[in-house]
Amino acid sequence: xxxxxxxxxxxxxxxxxxxxxxxxxxxxxxxxxxxxxxxxxxxxxxxxxxxxxxxxxxxxxxxxxxxxxxxxxxxxxxxxxxxxxxxxxxxxxxxxxxxxxxxxxxxxxxxxxxxxxxxxxxxxxxxxxxxxxxxxxxxxxxxxxxxxxxxxxxxxxxxxxxxxxxxxxxxxxxxxxxxx
Numbered sequence: 001x002x003x004x005x006x007x008x009x010x011x012x013x014x015x016x017x018x019x020x021x022x023x024x025x026x027x028x029x030x031x032x033x034x035x036x037x038x039x040x041x042x043x044x045x046x047x048x049x050x051x052x053x054x055x056x057x058x059x060x061x062x063x064x065x066x067x068x069x070x071x072x073x074x075x076x077x078x079x080x081x082x083x084x085x086x087x088x089x090x091x092x093x094x095x096x097x098x099x100x101x102x103x104x105x106x107x108x109x110x111x112x113x114x115x116x117x118x119x120x121x122x123x124x125x126x127x128x129x130x131x132x133x134x135x136x137x138x139x140x141x142x143x144x145x146x147x148x149x150x151x152x153x154x155x156x157x158x159x160x161x162x163x164x165x166x167x168x169x170x171x172x173x174x175x176x177x178x179x180x
Contacts, residue, residue, distance in 0.1 A: 010046025030056030051156035083150035111162035
């Protein structure tokens with residue numbers, strides 16, 4: 001079989017559009033309510049699902065205890081929209097505690113995961129508007145400093161389809177419930 005003898009992995013799947021205005025409504029919810037991570041869509045693309053989320057974090061002087069996050073099955077790609085922050089990342093986690101199955105993030109955002117107290121031999125990245133940051137599944141990550149705020153779009157790659165689907169109607173209902 002040659003590279004040209006394959007069928008699409010998502011036959012006749014519809015495209016998904018999310019406007020900048022809708023993204024801004026999510027940013028507004030985050031600023032007003034303190035909601036850090038909000039799912040915008042979760043879409044079946046054939047062999048995988050992909051999620052679009054918006055995160056807004058306010059100023060951070062030092063990280064909270066056990067705030068190193070990892071997601072066992074879902075890769076995250078951050079696209080920084082505004083602000084800046086320092087993020088530590090690495091696979092060697094210290095004091096790892098699995099999140100319970102009824103945790104909101106496990107159920108609706110990024111599937112099974114853990115929180116840890118530290119990362120051995122982490123890499124440190126200074127993120128700013130326009131940057132793209134890829135966090136592979138199973139890799140710990142933690143914001144350690146945010147001067148004023150950081151707002152980023154997250155694209156989540158979910159090959160095991162552990163996060164439930166979310167369409168435009170569910171997104172609009174979520175925003176309406178929050179006055180947006």
